[in-house]
Each structure stands twice: as structure tokens, then as C-alpha cells.
Amino acid sequence: MGIKILVVDDEPDVRDLLANLLADAGYEIEEMTDGRDIVARATSWRPALIILDLTMPNVDGFEALKLLKADPRTAGIPVIVASAQTQKETLVSVGDLGAADFLVKPWEPGEAEWRVGQCLKLCSEERAA
């Protein structure tokens, strides 16, 4: 079984795209359409990394990120925020909330896989240290 990545995005096409790209890169993918029950899902399925959209119905990315970071069982899972909102305030606030990285939509070819790879590498280095 490959490394597990949870993709959370309300746009089916963007979700499929990420799932496609990351499955091609050898990861195991699960998908969620918004941030509801994200902590429960992350606790039971135990992904190595979460890709999180910001603008979603019900529980949005900001809220989901807060929930993940507030729970000790999920606080250690790195989260890459994927959004088209590129205002500095947004970047800073998700950074402050504990996001590991930011993927700007639309991204460059190969960028999504590269960021996921880098993020996992950095995290495993941190754990080893």
C-alpha cells in the first residue's frame, strides 16, 4: 500500500485531478467534499498528508484546519492548503493556523506532486531529528 493522502475539495473536477495526479505518482488517495467529520476521517484512515481546499460549503478549509490542529491525534498530519485565494492575508493566516504549504490554483505542471513530495520529505526529516 502506498502513502495515504486525503484530498478535501468541493469541486469534483479539481478533486479528481488531484486524485489522478497523486495516484499516478503512487499515492493512495481518499476524497472528501468538505471539512465535515474531517477529524474523525483523519483519525480512522490515518493519512500521511492532507490536501485541503479553502472555499467549501458547510465546514470550510480554515475551520477544518483549525479542527485538525486542535486535536492531538491529527495535529501532526501535514496539511497543504490548495486555493485560488492568493491574497497575502490568506497566505499568512493559513500559515499561522499551521498549514505546511500552499498550492496556488491553477498550479504549474508537476507542482502538486512536487509539493506533496517535498512536504512528506520535510516531515519525515523532522520526525527523525
Added chain:
Amino acid sequence: MSENRFDTSKLDIREFKARLDYLELTELTDTDARLLQSLSSWADSVAGDFAKKFYDRQFKQAGFVKIVEAAGSNRQRLEGAQAAYMKSLFDGLPDAQYIAMRQHIGSLHARIDVTPDWYISSYQWYAELLYPMVRSKLRLKRGAANRAVLAISKLLLFDQAIIMDEYVKQVVELARERQEMLDKENTELQRLDRSKNEFLSGLSHELKTPLAAMLGFTNILSRNSDKRLDPDHLDKLNRIDRNGRRLDTLIADLLDLSKIESKQITLSIESINVAELIDEVRASFEIIVSGKGQSLVAESDHGPAWITGDRGRIYQVVSNLVSNASKYSEKGAEIVIRSETLAKRLFVSVIDEGPGLEKQDQDRLFDLFYRTAEAEKSATPGTGIGLYICRKIVEMHGGEISVVSERGSGATFTVKLPGVEYTAPVTIADDRPRFQNRLADLPATA
């Protein structure tokens, strides 16, 4: 303003006495006061005629009558001007008209040479003219006549003071009303501006999300991992990708433009190593430029140098200039990014071997939406937003952007920035989590 304000006969005797008290003329008897009241109203109405009838001949040579006449007619005109000025306040006429009105009043003041107490002086003339009349008609002694005339003229001044006081009050009140109106308008505009910005940020999200899916799937197809696509298919996919990215750039430009126009743009100031920044730009364009058979060179005439500014924004400006240089140059052309310092100033030039620019284009190139006739004719993609954004960003850094060109022999775009340092700045540790590649976090450039 209304002539009846001067008509003291409409005051009752108590009020009249109160005025005299105010003027410290309390030694006057009631009879005196009554006399003065009738005199002053009479004087006010007949002074002009009186001056004409009795003093025409006598003072003609000295030009006094002319002055009195001029004062009278100027007073009317001045009152007209003031009324118009107040009307302008009230109706909210454009500032230019208000200024013209003020200039008009100023010139009238200057012509009777009594600024700002022009009313007072014209009344003093009347009072002086009254003196012989008071003496002869009322057969008052010299001292009593003096006192009466003084009382009348002071009274007239007092009236004037009341009028001016009221005038000031009215102006203040109108100004206050106007201010309230403007405050209300302002609040409304701020609200509209906020909703516009919310709309734009929402819109950009809505536009970029489908673009992300389109470009991403195009990219997956382009990998041609199952080798089912022929070169023609791949070329078409490449076109989809290129145009999608143009759309992405356009969205970023429109967002920047809306931020600049609503003054919402803020700079994150830090120390920037000039050579590093230029090398980043050069590196990011290397593939694009070499793909078009062009070459990109960075040159510098100075050692290590730092400027203070928003790294992302300066990067955006230089990238934009390089992107333009490449866009308008032929295959085989060389593009140079040259960095020079002069005292505390930095000059970053982007030099191309493109078709160059006409003089009239150079003057307007940094205007919003301006595109040269050549660019329009050759259907070179562009919106006329990029260079305007560049200009605004450079100006926000206290710098200037300019172009030197001659038709047929390329163009040199130069960004001048102040405040160059030649020693490494002291860096302050920032433990905020950092994203892996800042440059990719920044909006794309045109």
C-alpha cells in the same frame, strides 16, 4: 445680501439702546438715541444720494464720489458673489467653480482695496459724508455732531458685525451640512468598495478553480503516458495550456489592478539582494526564452547591493519587462537585464532588440489600457494593464519607470529605485512557518 438688515429703524428703541451699550456710548440720553436711530436709518438710505447731491461738485476732483460709487456698486457685486458662493456650497457645485468664485471675490476686494473689512470702509465713507450733513441739518455743535456721526458709523459697523457674524454662522452651518453629506456619501462609497473587493476576490476564485482543473487535465494528457497521442494532438494540447495560462495571468492582472485602483495594495517591505532577485527572474525565464530561440543575459556594474521593498512586487515588475521584451522580439534576439548603481540609486534596465517604439507611444506606454497601434495591428496578445501596474508598483517604492527607444532599434525599459545599501542588512529571525517556494505563491506576471 438683504438690504433690510441695515434698516435700523426696524429695531425697537430698547434693542437700539442695547446696541449702543455694546458700543460703550451709554452716556447718550434716550432722546439722543432716538435721534441717532432715525439718523442712522435715514443716513443709510440717503447717504448715496446725499453724496451725489451735495458732494459731487466739491469732491469730484479728488475722485471721492467715484470711490463711493465704486464702493456701492462693488458692494452689490460682492454681495452677489457671496450669495453665489453660498449657493455653490449649498448646491455642491464643482470645486473649480468655487475657486473661481473665491477668486472673483478676492479681485473685488482688491479693487476697493479694503480687504477684508471692505464693508466697514465703505460705511466709513458714508459716515464721513454724514458729518457735515449732521452739523448743518440738525444744527448740532461740533462735538455733538462728531459724537453722533461716530455713533452712526459705529452702529453701522455693529450691523455689519452682526451680518458678518450671521454670514459666518451660515457658512459654518452649510459647511457642516455639506460635511455630513460627504461623510454619508463616503460611508456608502466605502461599503460599495468593500463589496466590490469581496466580489473580485470571489470572482477570481470562481475563475481560477475551473482553470485549475482544465490546465491540470491538459497536463495529464500532455504526458502522453500511454503513447496514444500524435504530435498534432500534443500541439493542440499545448495551445490549450498556453491560452489557459494567459487567462490566469489576465485574472491576476485584473485583481492587481483592482487593488491598485482601490488603494488596497500593501507592500511587504524587506531587504532584497539585487543580484539574487535578478538571477531568479533570469532563471525563471530561461526555458521560455530559449524555447523561442532567444537568449537572456544578466549584467551588473556593481558588487553586492540591497534595496528595501516588496520582493514579490519588484520581481513582478522585472518579470513583466522581461516577458514583454521576449514577446516583442524575434527569434535569435538577445535580451539583457542590466543592473547599475549610481550613489544611492539602483537602475534595473531590460534591453531588447525588438521593433522599438514610436515617440508618441513612449509617452503613453505606462497609461492604463494603452496599447501601441503596432501591437494591436500585429494582434500581439496583451491588455495594456501590465505596464500600468509596473508603474504603480515602482511609484509606491518611491521610484520611476521609463523607456528609451528608437523605432527599429529595440527598447530599453529602466526602473529607478532609491535607497541602495552596499552592506548586508541585519536580518531578524522569523519563525512563522514558511512555504517552500515563495515565488510560486505570487501572482503570475504578464
